[in-house]
Amino acid sequence: MSVIELSNVNVTFQQKSRSIVAVQNESLTIEQGDIYGIVGYSGAGKSTLVRTINYLQTPTSGSVLINGVELGTLSATQLRIQRQKIGMIFQHFNLMDELTVYGNVALPLKHSNLTKQAKDAKIKSLLELVGLADRIENYPSQLSGGQKQRVAIARALANDPEILISDEATSALDPRTTNQILDLLKELNQKLNLTIVLITHEMQAIKKIANKVAVMENGTIIERGSLLEIFTRPTQKLTRDFINTATNRDEALQNVRGLLVTSPLKQHDQLVELQYVGNETAQPVLATIYADFQVMTNILYSNMEILSQTPIGTIIAVMSGEPAQISAAKLSLIDHDVRLNVLEEGK
């Protein structure tokens, strides 16, 4: 059974003169232990879709099942109890400024049945878990952004949720702090078997920790799959744009094109992009095509990413040689499971 199952969810906001369709007949299944990244530009409908998971947003139609329980059938009290099993963290932390770190984490435990000592032990262990045991008495104003997000994470975990929704939780943080918070989320996912829904406009964050991805645009999911599938075989232009930004491939290509201004491609030369997946590296294959076809490959950019423990290599290179031999070399590369894309040909 899936932890989260959204089926044919629609969300329409009625405004005076018009209605806004924020989510259009969308379905999404998330399994226990997934870190499910949902990426899209502002206004794509990510937050609205994900807020239906705890009924902070009631769908206009469609069903939301959490561990098989349809939220639409619950009473207000049952829904309140159910919501405790879903923690949430946000871009701006949403801490209470007048409460200490301890006080903020204590808030969700106000109505719990734990004894005073048990609550105290729980709060301290949560702060230990997020690496803030020494800042218990501080106020939010005395903390950095990353530390504030750690408090928010501890608070979100106070009621032992099975699901954590992260709504742009790293968007206000610098790159190094972003990485630290993402590492913490991954650690919590593994230690607590926490299912995480990660909403973001940065594919970089998804690349770092998610195992599944959905790309949203105009209220619908336009592409979805495992992290590896999405990164190696994106079918939508928007997906490719997000990936190219996350892998710095666009910047690299721009630099390569800059190089070609000073030393342009010769006649028959081809500027190609090669992508290979798995443990093989392209280097031996490139050596082989030289030996077999006398085709030279001048590598101008090379990058290796490890996604879900699988290496993915990208090379941008100039191939030169006899046109017929280049064609044969390209077929040989494809035969070796190297994906090949011709970017430019010398005139």
Ligand SMILES: Nc1ncnc2c1ncn2[C@@H]1O[C@H](COP(=O)(O)OP(=O)(O)OP(=O)(O)O)[C@@H](O)[C@H]1O
């Ligand atoms: N309460 C609301 N009333 C009216 N329109 C809304 C409301 N909430 C969201 N919308 C609209 O629904 C659409 C989707 O918004 P949503 O916040 O879900 O997008 P998003 O992808 O999460 O973007 P962002 O990251 O900027 O929040 C937008 O057009 C937005 O203006």
